[in-house]
Amino acid sequence: MRAKVNGVLNFLEEMSIAIFEDMADERILYRYFHTICSTTYKNIRPYVRADQEYMDEDYYCEIESLYKRWSKRRTNLRGL
Numbered sequence: 464m465r466a467k468v469n470g471v472l473n474f475l476e477e478m479s480i481a482i483f484e485d486m487a488d489e490r491i492l493y494r495y496f497h498t499i500c501s502t503t504y505k506n507i508r509p510y511v512r513a514d515q516e517y518m519d520e521d522y523y524c525e526i527e528s529l530y531k532r533w534s535k536r537r538t539n540l541r542g543l
Contacts, residue, residue: 468510472523475500479525497533504530 478496481487504511504526514522 468507471503472507472511472526475503475526475529476523479529482529483525493533493536497537500526501530501533501537 478487478492478500482489482492511523511527515524
């Protein structure tokens with residue numbers, strides 16, 4: 464189970480880095496992954512926090528940044 468969770472987190476972390484480094488089209492990825500990313504991060508956040516406390520506070524920090532960014536984006540879209 465841990466390997467599967469880490470696999471999902473690693474994918475989302477790589478996607479986040481690609482977005483922040485302008486190596487991927489955020490607009491397209493948002494369309495396809497915003498719900499998956501948001502739901503997954505909310506559900507796995509306690510696991511991420513535990514890893515950050517035990518191992519390194521930078522673990523999966525890019526996912527958290529993307530989650531916050533996309534949450535703001537989604538909120539702004541609702542106001543239109």
